[in-house]
Amino acid sequence: MTGERRRATAVDVARLAGVSQSAVSRCFTEGASVSAETRSRVLEAARRLSYRPNAIARSLTTRRTNLIGVVMGDLDGPFQPYLFETLTRGLASRGKQPLLVRGDPADALDGTAMAALDYQVDAVVVTAGSVSPAAIRGLMALGVPLLLYGRAVEADGVDSICCDNPLGARLVAQALVAAGHRRIAYLGGRPTAFSEQERGSAFRAALAELGMPLAAVGEGDYSYDSGHREALRLLAGPDRPDALFCGNDAMAFGALDAARTALGLRVPDELSIVGFDDVPMAGWPSFSLTTIRNPVEDIVATLLDMLERRLADPDAPPVLNRPAPVLVRRGSARL
Amino acid sequence: MTGERRRATAVDVARLAGVSQSAVSRCFTEGASVSAETRSRVLEAARRLSYRPNAIARSLTTRRTNLIGVVMGDLDGPFQPYLFETLTRGLASRGKQPLLVRGDPADALDGTAMAALDYQVDAVVVTAGSVSPAAIRGLMALGVPLLLYGRAVEADGVDSICCDNPLGARLVAQALVAAGHRRIAYLGGRPTAFSEQERGSAFRAALAELGMPLAAVGEGDYSYDSGHREALRLLAGPDRPDALFCGNDAMAFGALDAARTALGLRVPDELSIVGFDDVPMAGWPSFSLTTIRNPVEDIVATLLDMLERRLADPDAPPVLNRPAPVLVRRGSARL
C-alpha cells in the first residue's frame, strides 16, 4: 500500500476486482455504461491499490491532454504573478493543467520553450505582451487553438482578449486636464509591446483633442528600475511636469520613489502620478497609486469561456474581446 | 505545411524519408545508432512535415515524462513569484517541465490538486511552506521522489533544502541588541509554517541568551495586510517597541507602512524594522528594507542538483541541506 516501485495499472485493478480492463476504464470515464455493482467493486479495488488512471496514457487515445500551454515572459513585476495566479487557478478549476512556456529574453520562442508544446497541449494561451508576431505565427502553424491575452489581433482561428487600452489612456488624459494639470508627461513601456503602442498613441491623441501639448516623454521597459530612472530624467529639467502618466504600475512605483525620495517632491501636490493595471500593491499605503484598473479577474473568466468554446468548436469564427478599464482614484494624483 | 488537422507522426516521416518508423525514432533519441545519411534524410523529412516527437507517447514507453510536479501555495506575496520564477527557469534549462500543483487554502491537497500528479511526474518539489504533514505523507505514498523546500525533514527517501532559519533569526537578535535596542518585538508568520516555527523559537532563544526580554509578539500570516494590522496593534501601546523583527519581508512592508504612514513614526530613528527573505522589492527606495537574505538562487541551483541526483538513484540516502542566510543592511534599521 505504500512504496511499491510501480504504480498500479488498470489491469491490476481489473484482476483484483475480477473484471476486464475495459470495465475499469469505464468506471473512470464520464458517461460510460457500467452497472452499479461492478462500479463499486472496481472502485474498492482501485482504492486498495491507490490506483488513479494514467493521464498520459489516457490522452494518447483520447487525443485530449487537458494541458494548456501558457506562454509567459518574466514574473518580475507585480502584474504578471497576479495574472498568472488568477489564470492558473481558473484553469485548475476547470480541470485543465497549465504548462508553462517561457518566452526567452529576445521575445522569440526557442527550442527549449517550444519543448513544452511537445506535450500535445490542447491550446495555447499567450500572456506575454512582447512575444514577436513571428513567434505568434509559429504557434499558429502548430495547428493548436491560440488565445492571445493583451493584444488585439484579427486573424483566422485566433481569439484574443485585451483590455481597452485606448479607453484607459483617454480616461487619464481627460481626468488630468480636467483637474487643471498643464505640464503633462508620459512614461511609456517597452515600445515593441502592443499595450504600449495602444496606450501611448491613445494618450497623445486624447491630449491633442483636448488642446493640451505633451510636456515630456520617457521610454521605459515596464520595470520598476526603468520607471525610477526615467522619472529622474523627466523631472530633473527646468520646466518640471506637474503630472506623469506611466504605462504600467511598476514604472509608476519607480517614478513615485524617484519623485519623493530622490527629488523630494510632494505627491500629489507638486506632481500627480498615474499608473496602469491596478495591481494589488497599488493599494498599499506607501504607494496609494491612482491608476487604471485592468480587470484581470473578469478578463480571465472571459478568457476561460473563450477557451472552452474554442475547444468545443475549433472552426468557430475568431472572437475579439475588449473589456473596459476604469479609473481608480487614490492618493498619488490630484484629480 | 500550415494548418493540417493532425500533426505528423513518426510513421509519416518514415514514409516520406523511405525508412522505417524505428529509424525516425532513433534520429530523435540521444545515442542511438543511425548512419549520417539516414539521419539527414529523416531530419529533412521531419522538417518538411514540421514533425516533433510526441512527448506524451514517448514518455509512455520510456517511463520518464520530464515533468516535475511543483506544489505551491498562493503567488500573492513578493517571495513566491520570485522563487517560482527562479525554479521554473532552472527546471527548463535542464529540460524539465514544471507542472503546477496548487495547494488549497486549507493546506491540504485535494483531488483537483492531485490531478496534476496523474501526469506521471518524475518527481515532486514542494515549495509551499504550509502544506500539512499529512499531505506530505500522501505524496510520499505515491512512490515518487519528493523534494521539500523550506522545511527540514529527516525521513526516508525525502530530500529537503531549507535556509538556516535559526541562524538568520540569531543574526537579527545579535545585531539589534548590539545596536542598543532595548524594546524588541517579534511579528511571526503563519504559526503552522515550518519556517515560522524555526524563526520564532530561534529569535526568542537568541534574545534570551543575550539576556534581553521580548517586548511584544504579534501573529500574522505572512501577508502585507497582516503585517500592517499587527504592527498597528504592537506599536499602539504605551511602551512602544524600538525594534520589530518580522517573519518575512511582506509583513515588514506592511509594518513599515503602518509605522510611517498610519503612526507617523520615523524609521529607523524611532523604530527599527527587519524583514526576512530579501525579495527584490526590499531594495526599492521606498522600503530600503534591512533584512535577512534567503539565498534563493543558490538554493534553487542546489535543489536542482539534488533533484538530478535523486532521479539518477532513487535509493540514495536522503539529503538535508541548510544554506546560510546573511544580514543585508539597508535603511529600515539602526544597526
Added chain:
DNA sequence: AGCGCCGTTGCATGCGTATGCAAAGCCGCT
C-alpha cells in the same frame, strides 16, 4: 576466398488506456 565483427536497419512488441463491436444477459411485452 573465407571468416568474423561491427555498424545499421527493420520487425515486432509493449507502454496504459479508451472504445467500436459483438456477445451475453436481462427485462417486459405479446
Added chain:
DNA sequence: AGCGGCTTTGCATACGCATGCAACGGCGCT
C-alpha cells in the same frame, strides 16, 4: 414461450513512440 430492445461486458485494437532482437551488409583481417 418467444421476441425485440436495452444494458452490461469482454475482446481486440489503436494511440505514437522506444527498444530488444535478429537480419543484413560492409569491412578488414588472415
